[in-house]
Amino acid sequence: MEQYADFAYYYDKLTYDVEYEKIADFVKKIFDKYANGKVSLVCDLACGTGTVCNFLADSGFDMIGVDFSPSMLNIAMEKRGERNILYLNQDIADFELYGTVDAFLCLLDSVNHLDCEDDFERMFNYANNYLNPEGLFIFDVNSPYKFEHILSDNVFTYDSDDIYYVWENDFDKDEGICTFYLTFFVNENGLYRRFDEQHTERVYTDEKIRKTAEKNGFEIVGMFGGNYDFKSPECDEERIFYAAKKIKNVKMEK
Structure with missing residues (x-):
């Protein structure tokens, strides 16, 4: 079943409560703290509909957005307007850039969507390959606490004049996998x-995050609450934010 297909066209409406501007401002503060503000070119992995890309582009950063969903990228390109943002339809665990960047982002628990641990490793490996020396990789995750106590096996609903949806979870604690079953009714x-x-x-x-980061040439320099x-x-x-700094080159795995 394709992910973020029809859902993409309602994604922004259903994430109205996400504080994108605050997230973008926090990212800039992390740049200032751990890179002395020496960040110009930024790649947003799993960029979705491009909202964070837009905020950072408006702050003067050169932006690249990578996402596996053509539908999400269609929305991102519509929202881009006159901004000079490059969007690439690629998998965040198997992507190719035209050169190196100063920083990578992977926000809004997109890391957790890598349900295969090999893909999780590959994302760090690829980020190292395309990151400038001492570049930053900033990402967040849904915490283990959230999976066990908030998402768990719960059911959520949303009801408006145009959209009604049911979000049902099935959490396998032993495997560490949460499956979301989403049913939408759209007017x-x-x-x-x-x-x-x-x-x-x-x-x-x-x-796991620290071991994977270290194996792939990163040092975790910051870990923050949400x-x-x-x-x-x-x-x-x-939600937990991480700031990782590239401290050495590692061999790129294919």
Whole structure:
């Protein structure tokens, strides 16, 4: 079942409460703190509909957006306007750039969508290959606490005049995999059209993240809670940000 196909065209409406501008501002603060502000060219992995790309482009950064979903990128290109943003339809675990960049981003738990641990390793490996020396890789994850206590096996619903959806979770704690079953009913000229999507996310522990980063030439230089500041995560934190710095080159795996 294709992910982020029909869903892409309603994604922005359904993520109205995501604080994109605060996220972009926090990313800039991380650049200032760990790269002395020496960041110009940024690649946003799993860029989605391009909202963070737009905010950072408006702040003067040269932006590249990578996403596996053509539908999401169609929306991103419509929203781009006159901004000079390059969008590439590629997998974040198997991508190719035209050169190196100063920083990578992978936000809004996109890392967790890599439900295969080999893909998780490959993403770090590819990021190292296309990152300038001492470049930054900034990403966030849904915490183990969130999977176990918030997402778990719960059901969520959303109801508006145009869209009704049911989001049902199935969390396999032993495997560390949460499957999301999404059913949408969308108002089209007074009639409701149904479509379904199925997504999966994997739990990535702090230990796994640090080992994978180190193996692929990175040092974790910062780990923060989800309030867009530099405070360490609380035990019940739902989202955790990481800042990793490239400290050496590693062999690119194919």
